[in-house]
Amino acid sequence: MNLASPNIVWIRNDLRLNDNPALYHAAKQGSVIPVFIWAPHEEDKSPGAATKVWLNASLRSFQKDLHKLGVRLLFAKGNSLDVLKDLINRSNAEAVFWNERYEPKIHKRDQQIKNELLSILDVQTFNGNYFLSPGTVKNSSGSPFKVFTPFWKNCLSKVDVNKITPKPKLLRSANDKLVYNSLEDLNLTGKAKWEEKIALSWNQGEAASHKILTSFLRKSHDDYNVNRNLPSLNGTSTLSPYLRFGQISPNYILHKLRASLPRTWKNSQFLAEIGWREFSCHLLFHYPEIITEPLRKEFKNFPWLNNKKHLSCWTKGLTGYPFVDAGMRQLWQTGWMHNRVRMVVASFLVKDLLIDWRKGAEWFWDTLVDADLASNTLGWQWVAGCGADAAPYFRVFNPVLQSRKFDANGKYIKKWINQLSKLNSSEVHLPNQENELFDKTGDYPNPIVNHSEARINALAAYETVRGSQR
DNA sequence: TGAAATGTTGGGGCG
DNA sequence: ACGCCCCAACATTTC
Numbered sequence: 133m134n135l136a137s138p139n140i141v142w143i144r145n146d147l148r149l150n151d152n153p154a155l156y157h158a159a160k161q162g163s164v165i166p167v168f169i170w171a172p173h174e175e176d177k178s179p180g181a182a183t184k185v186w187l188n189a190s191l192r193s194f195q196k197d198l199h200k201l202g203v204r205l206l207f208a209k210g211n212s213l214d215v216l217k218d219l220i221n222r223s224n225a226e227a228v229f230w231n232e233r234y235e236p237k238i239h240k241r242d243q244q245i246k247n248e249l250l251s252i253l254d255v256q257t258f259n260g261n262y263f264l265s266p267g268t269v270k271n272s273s274g275s276p277f278k279v280f281t282p283f284w285k286n287c288l289s290k291v292d293v294n295k296i297t298p299k300p301k302l303l304r305s306a307n308d309k310l311v312y313n314s315l316e317d318l319n320l321t322g323k324a325k326w327e328e329k330i331a332l333s334w335n336q337g338e339a340a341s342h343k344i345l346t347s348f349l350r351k352s353h354d355d356y357n358v359n360r361n362l363p364s365l366n367g368t369s370t371l372s373p374y375l376r377f378g379q380i381s382p383n384y385i386l387h388k389l390r391a392s393l394p395r396t397w398k399n400s401q402f403l404a405e406i407g408w409r410e411f412s413c414h415l416l417f418h419y420p421e422i423i424t425e426p427l428r429k430e431f432k433n434f435p436w437l438n439n440k441k442h443l444s445c446w447t448k449g450l451t452g453y454p455f456v457d458a459g460m461r462q463l464w465q466t467g468w469m470h471n472r473v474r475m476v477v478a479s480f481l482v483k484d485l486l487i488d489w490r491k492g493a494e495w496f497w498d499t500l501v502d503a504d505l506a507s508n509t510l511g512w513q514w515v516a517g518c519g520a521d522a523a524p525y526f527r528v529f530n531p532v533l534q535s536r537k538f539d540a541n542g543k544y545i546k547k548w549i550n551q552l553s554k555l556n557s558s559e560v561h562l563p564n565q566e567n568e569l570f571d572k573t574g575d576y577p578n579p580i581v582n583h584s585e586a587r588i589n590a591l592a593a594y595e596t597v598r599g600s601q602r
Numbered sequence: 603t604g605a606a607a608t609g610t611t612g613g614g615g616c617g
Numbered sequence: 618a619c620g621c622c623c624c625a626a627c628a629t630t631t632c
Contacts, residue, residue, distance in 0.1 A: 361603090471603095472603085526631080527603090527604050533604085
């Protein structure tokens with residue numbers, strides 16, 4: 133251990149000090165050089181606009197956190213291997229540490245980089261962002277689970293509940309002279325108003341995620357099963373973007389949950405939702421082609437309509453179904469959408485409009501601050517009925533009934549659609565039906581499709597899939 | 603982590 | 618008092 137031969141910590145989706153095994157072990161073995169490399173061309177899918185806004189703010193925050201512990205976060209752009217090799221040469225590093233990622237292309241890239249670097253120096257990689265490494269959860273016949281419940285049961289039986297890596301107390305800086313780029317040089321954000329608005333509507337740091345978790349466990353977890361479905365409340369944790377960038381880890385959440393509910397934590401529906409994130413990651417690891425292909429092959433030739441005008445109405449929140457439009461506007465304005473509403477807008481796109489789930493996944497990928505390749509892909513396939521443990525195709529959400537059920541007084545709708553603010557709770561779920569409401573709703577559009585007709589069409593399309601299955 | 607269509611039941615109006 | 622019908626209300630089946 134000496135300052136002349138430091139350890140490089142390759143920072144990726146792990147912008148945290150707590151429970152960060154790569155950072156911790158590097159620090160334990162000597163001085164550290166943390167580096168973030170912007171290489172969007174190496175990703176399975178180049179990060180979307182909203183994620184870049186989040187990433188930008190988060191990197192700034194993490195830079196500060198590291199600085200407080202005595203080290204500078206380096207920024208670079210280009211090919212990851214080239215940057216790492218250059219940094220190794222210039223710093224005389226003796227080892228490189230990182231926390232693993234499991235998206236297919238990235239995972240393959242990392243394996244290649246690891247092999248390449250191992251001929252020069254020591255490389256240590258860790259599973260820091262999931263409970264278990266993908267590939268280690270199999271059923272009795274040795275294949276991956278395709279149904280959530282048995283997967284999760286198996287997961288819970290294997291997970292090491294005490295596995296949490298301490299926060300390093302002080303980091304020894306290796307070399308202050310090394311400079312690549314500034315955060316601004318990475319050009320993650322422009323000066324657009326929406327970018328600023330999204331950046332300001334959140335507090336992106338690791339510390340913020342801990343506050344959110346603490347407050348959620350104290351105030352909201354008890355009523356989670358009911359309140360998580362009501363988008364006008366803050367019944368969900370809103371931790372998704374923090375999990376996406378590793379500002380908080382599943383192990384850390386589990387650690388706090390167990391402290392809060394020592395006897396009943398295993399039954400937590402909230403924890404199960406983190407389980408779905410795990411499930412998605414493991415499935416994508418085993419079936420890399422599902423980013424673009426349906427997991428259930430019989431959906432390969434599904435007769436999507438892909439009406440461009442309809443797609444455009446959906447993205448803009450102009451479908452004429454208030455609950456759907458409110459969700460799409462919340463997404464556009466904040467980079468986030470309540471989970472219940474995500475299911476409804478997704479069902480509307482895929483089933484009422486018969487637009488390919490991949491179009492929806494693209495839009496979410498670009499607009500969600502928590503856009504994660506595995507969760508996004510599997511979530512959309514689930515709604516479309518072609519994924520794992522998927523909603524049966526004949527389960528078609530009625531956007532008006534969902535609205536009445538989960539936003540009875542229209543509070544959520546009115547928050548996001550100004551034109552509907554004057555309607556009472558019986559009018560707000562489906563206005564503009566050839567009646568006198570027109571004066572109250574301004575230019576809010578009429579429904580672009582009739583739901584009951586759309587439902588019949590969707591079921592007919594499903595028949596063709598069932599036919600090809602035989 | 604649906605909703606619509608269809609079936610069943612039982613109370614009450616009424617001839 | 619009785620049978621008949623209507624139709625909520627609930628249950629089951631189907632998509």
